[in-house]
Amino acid sequence: MLVGGISQQAFAETVMAKIKRTGVLTAGTSKDAIPFAYTDKKGQSAGYSVDMLVLIKEQLEKELGRKIQLKLVNLPPEERIPKILQRQVDIVCDASSFTWERDKQVDFSVSYGVTGTQMLVKKESNLGTAESLLGKRIGVLSQTTNERAIRRVQPKAKLVYFKNRKEGYIALQQGKIDAFASDGILAEGWLQSEKNHDAFKIVPDRPFSREGIACMLPENNSKFLNSVNYALIAFMQGFINGNSRNVAIFDRHFGAKGTVFLNQDLRDLAIETMQLMIESHEEIPAGK
16 A cells, blocks of 8 residues: 555665665755755765765664665755655755754754854845844745744744745845845855855854754654764764864865865864763764
């Protein structure tokens, strides 16, 4: 019997059993969430979250005793949870952040990054405070925490919806919107990749929200969640302890020559987040 195009057997099978049977980890990610998950100049998926998926795949290979293929699927924000619920992807790792509403439908891994809602505006803009957004056209992606944050801080802002970040960035450049709301690090990623980056700025200095970045996966799959969390904690612990591979992964995305350079305050915040995650779990023995 099919349920929404998916067999009942697919729902009954755990994610771990499905991966062991097929040898494939199907992961949802993004094509425009620089530096977490995006399509690079070669058309390949890249980013900090994609590297986390590689580490998760390697952990699954150790536990299941077989080679695992990582199959990446680009998903817009509004399709992330539906694809998980339909069991069309096993996990989503992009720039997703925890909300209680989302948690009613999916499970979340530990946070492996932190960001918050800020806005891209033109350099001459005086937007920045909640009051200044009254009646202004603020671009957002549907069903994101950024949309929710803008609604919360200024209910009378005029939200303009876009299918993807690229459309929002173009609309901002063309003056069709007054600001584009996004995760601060994603906004910084776009800014640093633009030739005319001096024509824009990110506001406010203190984000409207503070959110942890985590992976989303189907509920009631505790063994799979354990494996995902183990891989992420092991990475963070290795980074803090100076493991060369882990440091290289972090710096490839956030270092001085990385995709998005984090200033010292943001780097310290990222490291503090990692330390909190590590300290809340038993230490992983070296070599495990």
